[in-house]
Amino acid sequence: MGVIRFQNVGKIFGPRGSGFEALKDINLEIGDKEFVAIVGPSGCGKTTCLRMVAGFENATDGVVSVDGTPIKRPGPDRAVVFQQFALFPWKSVYDNIDLGLRNLNVSSSERAQRIDAILNLMNLTQYAKHFPHQLSGGMQQRVAIARAYVLDPDVLLMDEPFGALDAQTRVVMQEELVRLARKNPRTVLFITHAVEEAVYLADRVAIMTRAPGRIKEVLDVASVRNAEDWDSHEKIEDVMDLESFVHLRTHIWRSLREEKAAQHA
Template identity: 80%
Template sequence: MGSIRFDKVDKVFGPASGGVKALDDINLEIGDKEFVAIVGPSGCGKTTCLRMVAGFEPPSAGIVSVNGKAVTEPGPDRAVVFQQFALFPWKSVRENIELGLRNKNLPKAERDGLVAGALRLMNLESHADAFPHQLSGGMQQRVAIARAYVLDPEVLLMDEPFGALDAQTRVVMQEELVRLARVNPRTVLFITHAVEEAVYLADRVAVMTRRPGRIKEVLDIRSVRQAESWDRHERIEDVMDLESFVHLRTQIWKSLREEKGAHGV
């Protein structure tokens, strides 16, 4: 199981009185193997939410839990994929993927088998012995995702994972993530500024207010997708032409524009 829950979560940076309140009364549940994207204005606390699930940041109030257990530190049940690929340049693709397994002190034969499976999963077999500088940005992010998946986490936390890629590569990686979610599903919390990306990828999209961030609304994308048979579409350009996709995208943009207008930005 890989459920996530935010229960009345606040986050204040600095002293309790006079500090900066980043999050206010966050309440959100993410079910096992559900893909939830969070969008919102810059500085609203999206990444802070993810970091609390990862165990990198404690809440100032309330509880963040995974599988019903309060998160107090990082753990093997959660893996993080960042916008920057964070690969070791002196290690090959194979060695970068294997690194987390070495930290778990697994036998070499078991590590080799798991790495081989991750290479197949991300279509990286022909690049196993290449070094990061020899790879495109998209290929480097494939390695980062493979490194997360090889640890077999219940929860995958993705913080703007495609934000550093060019537009065409970003689309390819979005489609790749859809494929990956089908063949090897995980609970995913996905942070993005891109509304179209959120609608295309997620089962639900949570829209946040400006700081202090609150959950303004949560849109159920999965029910619309099922009703409109999006699953038969494998390419994002086919999905983007659907009337239901356009409606959801417009609804989210309108919600975000209201936040800007309310603050004179």
């Protein structure tokens, strides 16, 4: 299970009344094994949404819950992939991935098995003994994704995970994440400001307004993807060429541009 629910969620940084109102009346339900991306103008509070599910921030109003339990603190059932990777630089790739399993008191033989499997899946086996800084940005983020996936979490939270990568690496990672997510589905909340990325990866895309952020619109991408059989195309550029893809992308672009325009007015 792993149903994320935002019920009338609001977030104010600082004192009520004079503080900064980041989020207002957020209502969103993410079903079990559903992949939802949130896009929005910068500063709209999309990352705050993710941080509340992770347990790094508390909602000022309303309730954020997973499987009906309100979230109080961070935990390994909600694994986070950070934009800046956030690996432990003093631990090898293997030990970075191992740490969460040790905390869960998984037996050592099972740990070795699970780590080998995830290293293999993420093409990291030959880098197991490397330190993070010896790897490229894309490889480091692969380690971070492996560190999250190995915990077998109900919920996977990804905060602009490819934002710090160069364009080529980014495409490769997006394709890999699609493969991983289809093979091994999880409930995923994915934050991004890249529209194509959201449409390519997610089952549904939620568009947010400028601050105080609200959910403006939720688009059902999965039904279009299945109807048009996007997954038959292996490469991201082939999918991005499809008329149905372009249509959705343009729709989201327009919606975000409206927000941007309103921000400047």
